[in-house]
Each structure stands twice: as structure tokens, then as C-alpha cells.
Amino acid sequence: MTNRRQFITSVAAASAATALPHAAFAQTDATESAWARINRTKVLRMGAVAGAAPYYHKDLASGEWQGFMIDFGKSLAGSLNAKLDINETSWGNSVLDLQSNKIDVFFGLNPTPARALVVDFSDPLFNNAFVLVARKGFDPKTWEELNKPDVKIAVDIGSSHDQVVTKTCPNAQIIRLEKAADATLALQTGRADCQVLAVVLALTVVSKNPTVGHIVLPTPTQATTTNLGFRKESDRQWVEYVNKWIAQTRSSGKVKEVVLANMQTLSGVKPDQVPSTISF
Secondary structure: OHHHHHHHHHHHHHHHHHOOOOOOOOOOOOOOOHHHHHHHHOEEEEEEEOOEOOOEEEOOOOOOEEOHHHHHHHHHHHHOOOEEEEEEEOOOOHHHHHHOOOOOEEEEEOOOHHHHOOEEEOOOOEEEEEEEEEOOOOOOOEHHHHOOOOOEEEEEOOOHHHHHHHHHOOOOEEEEEOOHHHHHHHHHOOOOOEEEEEHHHHHHHHHHOHHHOEEEOOEOOOEEEEEEEEEOOOOOHHHHHHHHHHHHHHHOOHHHHHHHHHHHHHHOOOHHHOOOOOOO
16 A cells, blocks of 8 residues: 555656646646546546447446456556546547546547647557458558559548548548448448458457458558547646556556457457457
8 A cells, every 4th residue: 555655646746847837738727637636536537438349338237337448447546546437428529528527537539639639648558550351352461552543441430540541542432431330331231342440449340240351451550549538737647647557557568468358358359369460
């Protein structure tokens, strides 16, 4: 217990010592900072998205939450000796919930420039490579092979999948659909040659329905980072503490362990099904 308190104290001290003025871009408000509120109440409020396994999964009968983001949330709360309070949200509403101070943290935000204007981000929790779920007989080796007018690529509009395809394959026929599930259906029905997804989601899709296609990792590897999001505030101690927790969690090997365990439990993806070239 003493060592834990010393660790939290040292993190707080280090954060305070290295914090820089953010008046130019952080919102100014008179509300209690997240760091102060968490330490006062011993409650950590995190957002969670139902039906987003293996990231998040809510059992409809029991109301119990699972998923690797839930496990990471429990670990972070435990490091603070705080209770984890899980608040249901959506990917689209998570930023609004942070801004309105409904939650203290959201696990799983990609730090786009637009989002960075309205919320703060942690250091990367893990890397998530982009792969293809490709139809039978379609097996491109590089992104350049996809960048052709006769190649049809399905993505969910506005997503990180859409962004990477727009950047790397401007000459391809990009089929933009509302949801990732709609893009998968386009692949299944022959409207697309492939669907671009982050590897965690792609492995889940193929595990649930092996006939939909096979996994292809084009070169050079394109990847995004999975980060934590926070409400913008001038007090940087909460962000700095979480970055220390991330560094410790990554160095211990827990990130890969937690991700693979949940993928197997919630999505049926065995560790040996993850391409050897993929590193979390």
C-alpha cells in the first residue's frame, strides 16, 4: 500500500513539475479537475460502447461488462485505489461525454487532428495495423496493388479505415458505407474486392464468419494508434498520470496479454491466428 501511494504521489509531483501553460488551447473553467475529483471521490468514470467486442461487450441479461478496454479500465482504477464506474456511450458520443464532464476517460480514441482540437489524448496504448478482409482469389501484397481503378474497397465512412484508404488508394473505387457491418456485407455480396479494417476487428469478422474472406496484411504496414481521451483542462496531472500507467503497462507485456485473452474469449480468435508480423 505504501509503495502504491508513493507511486501515485511521485506521478502527481512529476506531472505538476513538468506541466506547461495550456491557456492558448485548453478550455478555461472553474470546475474541479478530473485528477482532483478522482482522488476526492475514489471513483473513476469511464465510457463504454455496447456491442463492440472485443473492445467492449455488455451482457444484456446480467448487465456485466467485458472486453479488453474494460480490463484496462479496471487496471487503471486499481492503480488509483478507485472504484470503476462504467457509463454506456457510443463511439460518436464519447467525445461529447468527455467535454460535458460525464466521464473522466474514454479508451479507444484515434487522435485525429479534428478531435485533438476538442479533447486531449494520452500516449498510445497500443498499435493497431490496418489489414484487408479480402474475397477468395484476391491477394494483393502491397497497398500500391490496391491503388487501381478496377479495385473495389469497402469502408465505413468517416472512420480511420476510410482515412487510410483515401490516403493510400486514391485511384481505387472506394465504397463508403454507414457502418463497418455494411462494408462487410458489401464484401460478402460481391460488391467489393475487400474491406479495410483494423486488425483486431478484421480477425473478429473472419473468426465469426470464415467464409467472408481471408486476412491480408499489405506492405508497407499502415497502422493507427489506440489512445485514451480526456476532457481538455488546464490541470495536466490526470493526463500525465495515465501516461505513466500506460508506460508501465506496456513495459510489463500486459497490453498484448489482455488484448489476446479478450479476443479469444469474446471473438474466438486464438493467439496463433494473429499474424506474426502484427505487434501490439
